[in-house]
Amino acid sequence: QVQLQESGPGLVKPSQTLSLTCTVSGDSISSAAYYWSWVRQRPGKGLEWIGHIYHSGTTFYNPSLKSRLNISLDASKNQFSLNLASVTAADTAVYSCARIFAYGQAYFDSWGQGTLVTVSS
Amino acid sequence: SYVLTQPPSLSVTQGQTARITCGGNDIRSESVHWYQQRPGQAPVLVVHDDSDRPSGIPERFSGSNSGNMATLTISRVEAGDEADYYCQVWHDYSDHPVFGGGTTLTVL
Numbered sequence: 001q002v003q004l005q006e007s008g009p010g011l012v013k014p015s016q017t018l019s020l021t022c023t024v025s026g027d028s029i030s031s032a033a034y035y036w037s038w039v040r041q042r043p044g045k046g047l048e049w050i051g052h053i054y055h056s057g058t059t060f061y062n063p064s065l066k067s068r069l070n071i072s073l074d075a076s077k078n079q080f081s082l083n084l085a086s087v088t089a090a091d092t093a094v095y096s097c098a099r100i101f102a103y104g105q106a107y108f109d110s111w112g113q114g115t116l117v118t119v120s121s
Numbered sequence: 122s123y124v125l126t127q128p129p130s131l132s133v134t135q136g137q138t139a140r141i142t143c144g145g146n147d148i149r150s151e152s153v154h155w156y157q158q159r160p161g162q163a164p165v166l167v168v169h170d171d172s173d174r175p176s177g178i179p180e181r182f183s184g185s186n187s188g189n190m191a192t193l194t195i196s197r198v199e200a201g202d203e204a205d206y207y208c209q210v211w212h213d214y215s216d217h218p219v220f221g222g223g224t225t226l227t228v229l
Contacts, residue, residue, distance in 0.1 A: 046223040047164065047207055060217055096163060105152030105170065106211045106218065111163040
């Protein structure tokens with residue numbers, strides 16, 4: 001059974017870069033059947049797709065975040081990462097990594113527990 | 122961009138049936154997926170491709186999709202069903218996932 005675990009700082013200063021890593025166990029991020037994604041949830045709000053990456057390294061980003069966003073993967077560590085630059089208080093949220101079943105009309109079949117990132121000086 | 126509309130809240134008496142709707146333009150042409158998120162927990166997929174249940178999800182959870190509305194039906198609602206529920210599609214035009222705004226289910 002696949003497991004995903006987010007790690008990274010819980011506090012980031014405004015204008016700095018938010019960096020998180022998702023470690024995957026029980027599956028290989030080199031699998032062609034899945035995308036590996038980031039989703040966030042601002043306090044009291046719904047789910048917001050951030051972006052995802054395919055095993056080839058191809059990335060897909062939310063247009064509203066694209067200019068500040070970079071998602072990458074490290075197959076040797078079975079990890080993928082999120083970097084969101086120039087953060088503001090509006091980026092305070094619970095950030096979750098998730099696996100997307102990539103065939104047909106894709107859906108999120110496994111999620112990490114999520115990690116709260118607060119943007120504050 | 123494609124928009125999915127859910128009612129913000131729904132209250133149902135324990136033992137009754139909850140029907141959570143997800144509206145979208147010609148949504149019947151999409152495959153709709155549903156997630157349950159209990160307070161403080163990660164989302165869990167409860168229905169995919171309109172009406173398929175992942176293993177481990179009770180038969181009380183079912184889905185349907187027609188016209189401009191998809192529906193998640195929870196039969197014999199239990200206290201443990203109290204959660205936020207989100208619908209999601211992968212709209213071809215957008216080429217990325219789209220979530221509904223979520224519905225908070227309260228069990229009375």
